[in-house]
Amino acid sequence: MGLNWDCVDQIEEEKKFITYKVVELENKKVGFELVVRGEKMVLTPEQVMASFLRRAKTYFENAGMMAKEMVISVPTYASNAERQAYLDAAEIAGIKCVRLLNESTAIGYNYGFFRKADLTKDVPRKVAFVDFGHSKLCVTFAQFLQGKMKIIYTYSDRNMGARQIDYLLFDLFGGEFNKKYGCDPRPNVRCRLRLLDAIEKMRKLLTSNKEADINCDSLMEDEDFHKHFKRTDLEELITPFLERFKTVVSEAYEKSGLKDKLDFIELVGDATRMPAIQEILKEIFPGKELSRTLNSQETVARGCALQAAMLSPNFMVQNFEVQDFQQHPIQIQYKFSNSEGALTESDIFTIGTSYPSTKTITFANKLGALDLLIKYHEASEILPGLPKQIAQYRI
Numbered sequence: 077m078g079l080n081w082d083c084v085d086q087i088e089e090e091k092k093f094i095t096y097k098v099v100e101l102e103n104k105k106v107g108f109e110l111v112v113r114g115e116k117m118v119l120t121p122e123q124v125m126a127s128f129l130r131r132a133k134t135y136f137e138n139a140g141m142m143a144k145e146m147v148i149s150v151p152t153y154a155s156n157a158e159r160q161a162y163l164d165a166a167e168i169a170g171i172k173c174v175r176l177l178n179e180s181t182a183i184g185y186n187y188g189f190f191r192k193a194d195l196t197k198d199v200p201r202k203v204a205f206v207d208f209g210h211s212k213l214c215v216t217f218a219q220f221l222q223g224k225m226k227i228i229y230t231y232s233d234r235n236m237g238a239r240q241i242d243y244l245l246f247d248l249f250g251g252e253f254n255k256k257y258g259c260d261p262r263p264n265v266r267c268r269l270r271l272l273d274a275i276e277k278m279r280k281l282l283t284s285n286k287e288a289d290i291n292c293d294s295l296m297e298d299e300d301f302h303k304h305f306k307r308t309d310l311e312e313l314i315t316p317f318l319e320r321f322k323t324v325v326s327e328a329y330e331k332s333g334l335k336d337k338l339d340f341i342e343l344v345g346d347a348t349r350m351p352a353i354q355e356i357l358k359e360i361f362p363g364k365e366l367s368r369t370l371n372s373q374e375t376v377a378r379g380c381a382l383q384a385a386m387l388s389p390n391f392m393v394q395n396f397e398v399q400d401f402q403q404h405p406i407q408i409q410y411k412f413s414n415s416e417g418a419l420t421e422s423d424i425f426t427i428g429t430s431y432p433s434t435k436t437i438t439f440a441n442k443l444g445a446l447d448l449l450i451k452y453h454e455a456s457e458i459l460p461g462l463p464k465q466i467a468q469y470r471i
């Protein structure tokens with residue numbers, strides 16, 4: 077969501093898992109080319125998301141609820157352009173998005189709101205949430221008091237999910253098949269899908285079993301692909317991935333400033349079920365039990381539902397105060413049109429600023445019109461290719 081044609085590396089990464097042709101649109105955005113009933117058409121990611129939202133809306137309506145307004149979760153790493161894409165999707169679907177909520181914050185809502193009895197008013201409980209899912213990893217450190225949550229630190233890697241592991245297996249198996257039968261299933265969309273699907277099933281089996289089989293009947297040119305695979309083979313193949321995972325989580329833990337101060341470690345994404353991942357987490361958080369008290373499938377949606385109920389006048393919900401974490405530093409640049417001299421630039425929100433928060437700036441000089449630019453800091457870790465600019469005003 078929100079990518080444009082300049083996000084070259086990320087588009088290449090996504091293409092591995094997309095079956096439709098990815099094309100550049102006139103406005104430099106990304107589109108998917110597909111053929112529907114013999115007719116070629118191009119859909120934007122926003123339109124695809126809008127149809128998901130419309131479908132979700134019908135579920136609510138069938139349950140007798142009006143769903144004109146929604147709280148929509150976004151990946152925590154999303155920058156302004158990516159968030160805007162979700163808002164556009166909601167608009168296309170005819171839904172008013174009353175708030176975009178970071179996935180990690182939604183998880184925190186769900187954790188803190190329902191545990192009022194377990195939490196105290198003055199001794200904060202410090203929790204690490206490790207959300208390792210199909211496409212991404214997000215590590216969040218938060219502290220909870222009764223009716224209060226503060227996100228202390230959060231870090232996401234948008235390209236560190238179980239699908240990356242599947243792709244390593246896909247490359248290995250595809251290469252083996254090619255060597256044996258002289259035909260390569262990897263560039264073929266249908267074969268790629270079938271093989272990736274069988275690989276995911278095998279990978280899940282290797283969580284509870286030390287060995288598993290992968291079977292793909294007539295994968296290509298009537299040749300079958302069968303293989304017996306061991307968990308140790310998998311772990312050996314993905315060693316560099318596991319090392320990267322360890323580095324990312326350890327660095328986030330270090331930066332959180334909560335070393336040896338954590339009370340609980342909560343695992344969220346379903347890919348955290350992999351034994352090798354759990355071993356690494358036990359090493360990073362020694363002596364701590366890895367808990368799984370949140371329902372991985374529902375926790376983000378439940379967090380959004382809670383936020384929606386809080387924002388709605390139709391529900392009476394106890395107050396839950398949230399201080400979120402600003403991940404990308406934001407700057408303001410301004411200049412009066414009749415003044416001499418350079419643009420004034422200053423940081424308004426640094427990394428780690430709690431929000432919601434307000435900043436008041438007084439402009440003493442009033443020489444002509446004021447040109448204002450709000451943007452992410454050059455050093456911010458916005459995905460390469462995405463615009464740094466957030467808003468521009470002439471007053």
Ligand SMILES: Nc1ncnc2c1ncn2[C@@H]1O[C@H](COP(=O)(O)OP(=O)(O)OP(=O)(O)O)[C@@H](O)[C@H]1O
Pocket residue numbers: 208209210211212213237238239276279280281283344345346347348349350372373
């Ligand atoms: N028992 C298991 N062992 C290993 N992996 C599993 C198991 N069960 C599910 N998974 C993997 O977990 C992933 C899905 O996890 P989850 O539902 O948390 O992801 P998601 O929220 O859809 O993705 P995202 O990363 O975009 O947040 C899939 O890759 C799936 O194969």
Ligand SMILES: [Mg+2]
Pocket residue numbers: 207209210345
């Ligand atoms: Mg997820």
